[in-house]
Amino acid sequence: xxxxxxxQIMGLKRDASQDEIKRAYRKLARKYHPDVSKESDAExxxxxxxxxxxxxxxxxxxxxxxxxxxNYRAGQEFHPPPxxxxxxxxxxxxxxxxxxxxxxxxxxxxxxxxxHGAHGFRSRFDARGQDHHAKVVVDLEDSFHGAxxxxxxxxxxxxxxxxxxxxxxxxxxxxxxxxxxxxxxRLAGQGMxxxxxxxxxxxxxxxxxxxxxxxxxxxxxxxxQLPVTPWEAALGDTVTVxxxxxxxxxxxxxxxxxxxxxxxxxxxxxxxxxxxLYITLSVVAPPANTEPARAAxxxxxxxxxxxxxxxMGV
Amino acid sequence: MTxxxxxxxxxxxxxxxxxxxxxxxxxxxxxxxxxxLVEEGVIEPAGADPARWHFQGHCLRRVRIVRHxxxxxxxxxxxAALALELLEEVxxxxxxxxxxxx
Numbered sequence: 450x451x452x453x454x455x456x457q458i459m460g461l462k463r464d465a466s467q468d469e470i471k472r473a474y475r476k477l478a479r480k481y482h483p484d485v486s487k488e489s490d491a492e493x494x495x496x497x498x499x500x501x502x503x504x505x506x507x508x509x510x511x512x513x514x515x516x517x518x519x520n521y522r523a524g525q526e527f528h529p530p531p532x533x534x535x536x537x538x539x540x541x542x543x544x545x546x547x548x549x550x551x552x553x554x555x556x557x558x559x560x561x562x563x564x565h566g567a568h569g570f571r572s573r574f575d576a577r578g579q580d581h582h583a584k585v586v587v588d589l590e591d592s593f594h595g596a597x598x599x600x601x602x603x604x605x606x607x608x609x610x611x612x613x614x615x616x617x618x619x620x621x622x623x624x625x626x627x628x629x630x631x632x633x634x635r636l637a638g639q640g641m642x643x644x645x646x647x648x649x650x651x652x653x654x655x656x657x658x659x660x661x662x663x664x665x666x667x668x669x670x671x672x673x674q675l676p677v678t679p680w681e682a683a684l685g686d687t688v689t690v691x692x693x694x695x696x697x698x699x700x701x702x703x704x705x706x707x708x709x710x711x712x713x714x715x716x717x718x719x720x721x722x723x724x725x726l727y728i729t730l731s732v733v734a735p736p737a738n739t740e741p742a743r744a745a746x747x748x749x750x751x752x753x754x755x756x757x758x759x760x761m762g763v
Numbered sequence: 764m765t766x767x768x769x770x771x772x773x774x775x776x777x778x779x780x781x782x783x784x785x786x787x788x789x790x791x792x793x794x795x796x797x798x799x800l801v802e803e804g805v806i807e808p809a810g811a812d813p814a815r816w817h818f819q820g821h822c823l824r825r826v827r828i829v830r831h832x833x834x835x836x837x838x839x840x841x842x843a844a845l846a847l848e849l850l851e852e853v854x855x856x857x858x859x860x861x862x863x864x865x
Contacts, residue, residue: 475836478835478836479836482831482832483831484828484832484850485850579791580788580791582827597769620770621768621770622769622770622771622772623769623771623772625774627774628774631824632774632776633774633823633824634772634773634774634775635773635774635775635779636770639770650788651789653775653789654772665861665862667858667862
C-alpha cells in the first residue's frame with residue numbers, strides 16, 4: 450500500500466485552515482469535475498481530490514491523519530502503525546455519492562471500517578439493487594461492424610462485516626452496430642445485486658469513442674479531411690478514399706479548392722437512416738525538392754498570372 | 764480460457780422512454796427531485812400528469828449531470844440547470860471549432 454499525501458494532492462500546506470481546505474476543494478472540484486473538465490485525467494484527479502477532502506474536512510479524521518506524521522512521501526510504501534488510531538473516534542462525515550466506494554486502498558485501510566460500518570445495512574430487505582453506471586471507451590470501427598468487447602468494472606460491494614470493498618468484474622458486452630458517442634447501453638439485471646428477494650439493478654454503459662486518426666464522429670455523421678493534389682482539385686478527378694466500411698471512389702468536381710466539402714451519403718455510422726461521411730478537401734502542393742519539380746513550378750509561374758493576395762489590395 | 768457469455772443490451776436513445784418511477788430509480792433520486800427538474804425546464808415529459816409521464820432517453824444524461832453538479836459542487840438546482848445549458852453550448856462550440864480546424 451502506498452502512502453497518499455492529501456495535502457500535496459490539494460496543493461495545501463500542512464497547517465492550512467479548515468477554510469483554506471474548503472476553498473481549495475471547491476476550486477479543484479470545479480476544475481476536475483468529470484462533467485465539466487476536458488482534461489484526460491479529470492475523473493481520476495476528481496476522485497483523488499474528493500478522497501483528500503473527505504479526510505481533511507473532518508477535524509477528527511484530519512487529526513488522525515496528521516498523527517501518522519509528516520515524514521512519509523507520496524507513493525512511499527506504507528503500513529499503518531499498530532493502534533495508530535487509538536484515541537480517535539470517527540463519527541463519519543458521510544460519503545458523497547460520487548466518491549462512495551471509489552477511494553484508494555490507503556483510505557480504506559485507515560478510515561474504511563469506521564466510515565462504512567456506521568452505514569451498514571440501512572436498506573430494508575427485499576430491495577431492488579441499485580442501477581450502476583460506467584463509462585466505456587470503444588473504437589469507432591466497433592460501431593460500424595458491431596463487436597463484443599471485454600469490459601472491466603470496479604464494483605463496490607459490502608462484505609460480511611458490512612465493509613465496503615471494491616471487486617473487479619469483467620463482462621463481455623456486445624457493442625451494438627450504429628451506437629453513437631455519448632449514448633448509453635442498458636444491460637438489464639447487471640447492476641448491483643438486490644437485497645433478499647429483490648431483483649438486481651440495471652447496468653448502464655456510457656459509450657465514448659477513442660480518437661480516430663482520420664474520422665471524427667458527430668452524431669451519426671463522420672467528418673474527415675482528405676488531402677488532394679492541386680491538379681486533382683483544379684481539373685477534377687476520381688480518387689480512392691478510405692471509409693470505415695472499406696475503400697470507395699470519390700469524384701472530385703473540377704474547380705474544387707481547400708475547404709471544399711463533399712458528402713458521401715450513407716457512409717457515416719450505420720442506422721436507420723445511416724449517417725453521412727463529410728469530406729473536407731485539403732489541397733497539398735508537392736515539394737519542390739527536385740529539378741523537374743522546380744521546372745514545373747517555374748512553368749506554372751510563367752503561364753499563370755495568379756495573385757492569391759488580390760483580395761488584400763496588394 | 765473459459766468461454767463467457769456475451770451480454771446484449773439495448774441502446775438508450777430517443778425511442779427509449781422512461782416513466783417517472785424508472786427515471787427516479789435509474790438516477791437514484793426521489794421523484795420529487797425530478798418534479799423540480801421538470802419545473803425548472805431541465806427535462807420535458809410527454810403525457811398529461813406525472814403518473815402518465817414519459818421521458819425520452821436523452822433525459823437520463825441531463826438528469827445525471829445535474830445531480831453530479833449538485834452533489835459534487837454544491838450548486839442549487841437553478842445553478843446546475845444553467846451550468847448544464849452552458850456545458851451543452853460549450854460542447855456544441857467545441858464541435859464547430861474542431862470542424863473548422865480540420
